Amino acid sequence: KDFRNNVKPNWCPGCGDFSVQAAIQRAAANVGIVPEELAVVSGIGCSGRISGYINSYGFHGIHGRALPIAQGVKMANRDLTVIASGGDGDGFAIGMGHTIHSIRRNIDVTYIVMDNQIYGLTKGQTSPRSEMGFKTKSTPAGSIESALGVMELAISAGAGFVAQSFSSDLKELTSIIEQGINHKGFSLINVFSPCVTFNKINTYDWFKENLTSLSTIEGYDPSNRSQAMNTLMEYNGLVTGLIYQDKEKPSYESLVKGFKEEPLAKQDIALDQGQFDKLLTEFM
């Protein structure tokens, strides 16, 4: 079984999101799961369509709310591999509160953000990831707000897995997603995924010129939190690879008292009121 379905994506030719779709499909196959063991939950935006393009359980949610839905799916059935996905506007503007609280809650969900530094679906407005001076229809004189340093923010908020990749490097992107899936806890993967239609600044060529792979930095150690922060600041966040991982950070699921061996979704739900109350008590 593979993770392809027969739905043809309606992304613009050349959109970076095609590679993210392919990388998720490859990573899922590489970690040895089958389609009925994967759930992909997405928000709103061009990238949000991805949940319909993968042969798995899919849920196309509402703007900025992929994470609470994904966490609910995982808590109901932790046998599933759960991927949440969306764009930088979705996850780092309206959904930023959920992103931060997913980091501190640490439920085992892999969050893949397709970061194109612009709002694509609404035809090109400045996003939280657009650089200062960036000109769009919403900022014709250039943005006077600075871009959000999301990787630095995630590490300082206590994230246990923070990585970044580029749509043009399918091999690395696939490997990073595999590592995110295998990480026990919340993993944040930011993918530079160019919008070829509306962002004429942050193009494939621009990223190729400006990104540095962490594999080329001698002595880089992803378990070293201070080194991760310093490197992000030194390279203005423009690095790719596994930035930081704390393998010892306990996941939310591992700390819940009374979590039964069998996932909730597989338990008999024909409960009378007394049994329901007892179940609630067990979870409190």
Ligand code: SF4
């Ligand atoms: Fe991709 Fe941009 Fe087209 Fe949306 S508008 S599908 S982000 S290239």
